[in-house]
Amino acid sequence: MINNDLQGIGMTSQRTRDRLVERLREKGIKNQRVLEVIRTTPRHLFVDEAMAHRAYEDTALPIGHGQTISQPYIVARMTEVLLEGGIPDVVLEVGTGSGYQSAILSRLVPKVYTVERIGALLQKARDVHRKLGLMNVFSKHSDGSWGWKPNAPYMAVLVTAAPEEVPPGLLEQLAVGGRMVIPTGSKDGVQELKLYTRTTEGFEEKTLELVRFVPLLDGAVR
Ligand code: SAH
Numbered sequence: 001m002i003n004n005d006l007q008g009i010g011m012t013s014q015r016t017r018d019r020l021v022e023r024l025r026e027k028g029i030k031n032q033r034v035l036e037v038i039r040t041t042p043r044h045l046f047v048d049e050a051m052a053h054r055a056y057e058d059t060a061l062p063i064g065h066g067q068t069i070s071q072p073y074i075v076a077r078m079t080e081v082l083l084e085g086g087i088p089d090v091v092l093e094v095g096t097g098s099g100y101q102s103a104i105l106s107r108l109v110p111k112v113y114t115v116e117r118i119g120a121l122l123q124k125a126r127d128v129h130r131k132l133g134l135m136n137v138f139s140k141h142s143d144g145s146w147g148w149k150p151n152a153p154y155m156a157v158l159v160t161a162a163p164e165e166v167p168p169g170l171l172e173q174l175a176v177g178g179r180m181v182i183p184t185g186s187k188d189g190v191q192e193l194k195l196y197t198r199t200t201e202g203f204e205e206k207t208l209e210l211v212r213f214v215p216l217l218d219g220a221v222r
Contacts, residue, residue, distance in 0.1 A: 005045070006132075011053040012044040020056045024076050027058075031080040037107045038076055043069075045128050046098035065118050067214055069098040070160055074193075074211060078158055078181045079104055081195055081208060085179045088155035094144030094170070095160035095216070099125025102137050105158070112137045113151055115144035117220045142220050147173040154178055162191045163216040174198045183213040 007014065021039045029035060044055035046069055051061050060068040070078075078101075082091065091105050096116035102125070106112045116122040119141050129137050140148060144159075145167040153175035159182040166182055174180050178198050185191030193208040 006042055008042060008044055012042070012055060016056045017043075020058060020072060023058050024073055027073050029073070029076045029080060031076075031083065033108060034076055034079050034083070034104075037104050038072060041100075041103055041107065042132075043072070043100055045131065046100040046103070046125075063098045063121065065121055067097055067118065067121060069100050070213075075101050075104055077208070078160075078193070079108065082156050082158055082179055082181050083108065085155070085177070085197075088178075090151065090154060091156040091158060092148055092151070092154045092173070093158045093160065094147075096122055096125050096139055097160060099128050099137075101158070101160055102139075103129060103132060103134055106134045106137045109156070110136060113148050114139045115142050115148055117141070117143050117217060119220070119222045143218060145169060145216060145218065149173065157181070159183070159216070160213065161216040162187075162211075162213040166194075166196065167216075171196065171198075171203060174203075176200055181208075183211045187215045 017039055021035050044052040047055050047061050058072050060071045063069050087109055090111045091109050093102050093114040096102055096114040102112050102114040122141050146169045152173035154173055155175050155178040157180040162183040162185055176198050180196040183191045183193050191211050193211045195206045197204045
């Protein structure tokens with residue numbers, strides 16, 4: 001049973017996953033390691049059982065508490081851009097959600113720190129990480145707008161909820177040469193996915209594409 005659970009059957013089978021990776025390739029994802037990790041990570045375990053049959057569609061899905069698991073294309077794109085600067089020792093993710101993005105990262109970099117403000121979601125994500133034997137994901141229940149200071153500065157920061165403006169605390173925790181991928185914009189309007197790179201003089205900003213994320217909210221809740 002455990003085996004079927006992890007490997008999937010029917011709409012969660014390896015063939016279904018292969019088709020998803022084919023789509024991501026068509027949409028322009030080039031990093032082979034990212035594609036391979038997506039191909040071999042069971043996304044259906046990160047959504048409710050009732051949604052499992054849709055887990056390998058290239059779409060965001062509800063995970064409860066008004067939140068969503070990001071669309072696979074977006075996960076792939078953000079990961080690819082983050083790693084274009086080389087493989088960082090550590091990635092800080094803000095917005096653990098289902099834990100899917102952190103699981104993908106954990107298979108590409110040595111260590112992942114992830115912060116989530118909704119306690120119930122974080123608990124579920126931790127359970128899935130444990131089930132998959134991912135030992136290099138470290139998580140914290142907190143408002144991630146403030147980053148995770150004791151481990152800063154970071155060469156790579158990935159934010160999976162959209163603030164209207166980039167939180168200054170996160171920019172501060174970026175190392176010189178470090179990269180931050182973050183969506184910004186209003187809750188109901190247009191959001192832009194941005195790449196910030198810290199230089200010795202300040203920050204370089206590049207807009208990657210238009211996106212739609214749940215808002216980055218203040219404070220932690222149960
Ligand atoms: N990376 C997630 C995407 C989840 S959606 C995944 O792979 O499933 C974004 C998440 O960000 C939500 O779970 C939401 O609760 C969380 N979030 C929003 N504002 C936050 C904040 N200030 N600090 C930490 N997490 C936050």
